[in-house]
Amino acid sequence: MIKTYPYLLDTLPYAYDALEPVMDKETVMIHHDKHHQTYVDNLNKALAENEQLQVKTLEELLSSELPAVKNNAGGVWNHDFYWEEMTTPGEGHIGESLMRELEKSFESVEEFMKIFEATALGRFGSGWGWLVQNKEGGLEVLSTANQDNPLVDGFKPLLAIDVWEHAYYLKYKNKRADYVKAFWEIVNWDKVEERLK
Numbered sequence: 019m020i021k022t023y024p025y026l027l028d029t030l031p032y033a034y035d036a037l038e039p040v041m042d043k044e045t046v047m048i049h050h051d052k053h054h055q056t057y058v059d060n061l062n063k064a065l066a067e068n069e070q071l072q073v074k075t076l077e078e079l080l081s082s083e084l085p086a087v088k089n090n091a092g093g094v095w096n097h098d099f100y101w102e103e104m105t106t107p108g109e110g111h112i113g114e115s116l117m118r119e120l121e122k123s124f125e126s127v128e129e130f131m132k133i134f135e136a137t138a139l140g141r142f143g144s145g146w147g148w149l150v151q152n153k154e155g156g157l158e159v160l161s162t163a164n165q166d167n168p169l170v171d172g173f174k175p176l177l178a179i180d181v182w183e184h185a186y187y188l189k190y191k192n193k194r195a196d197y198v199k200a201f202w203e204i205v206n207w208d209k210v211e212e213r214l215k
């Protein structure tokens with residue numbers, strides 16, 4: 019869906035406690051209602067007096083030269099994407115065509131998961147881990163700092179993990195590795211496959 023100014027916070031596609039016990043209700047509430055909402059509010063604020071930017075799409079704003087626009091547009095886009103790709107623990111299964119693509123690019127699903135986990139863990143400070151499709155159609159894993167988005171570099175995002183501490187600290191404390199490992203249980207693989215098509 020193409021979003022433009024003024025931006026609104028989407029409601030979650032599930033209940034706050036739907037991702038329990040992998041992601042606790044309080045984390046989801048604070049993350050969505052406070053952090054995500056703040057990106058929406060700050061983006062609207064940054065655009066309020068800039069009519070030229072108000073007509074741009076959210077995607078176009080991701081590469082803005084104005085840090086307040088770029089960072090908050092990224093915050094809105096990335097979190098929309100993240101909420102959309104999760105589901106109740108145990109509900110998600112990797113379908114055949116996605117499995118084939120993962121095997122083509124990483125040799126096996128296990129190898130892909132290992133690389134994704136290492137990349138998410140290796141992101142120093144705040145940022146995101148991503149599974150993306152490159153221009154040649156192959157799949158790659160990469161990470162971005164802060165609220166940066168791989169679309170800007172010509173990649174098509176397929177799956178994102180938020181590794182800002184606000185995404186996991188209440189439940190996992192400083193153990194980012196435990197959060198990253200548990201994340202697999204709540205990935206909605208149908209959504210990932212849909213993004214690939």
Ligand SMILES: [Fe+2]
Pocket residue numbers: 049053097180182184185
């Ligand atoms: Fe976040």
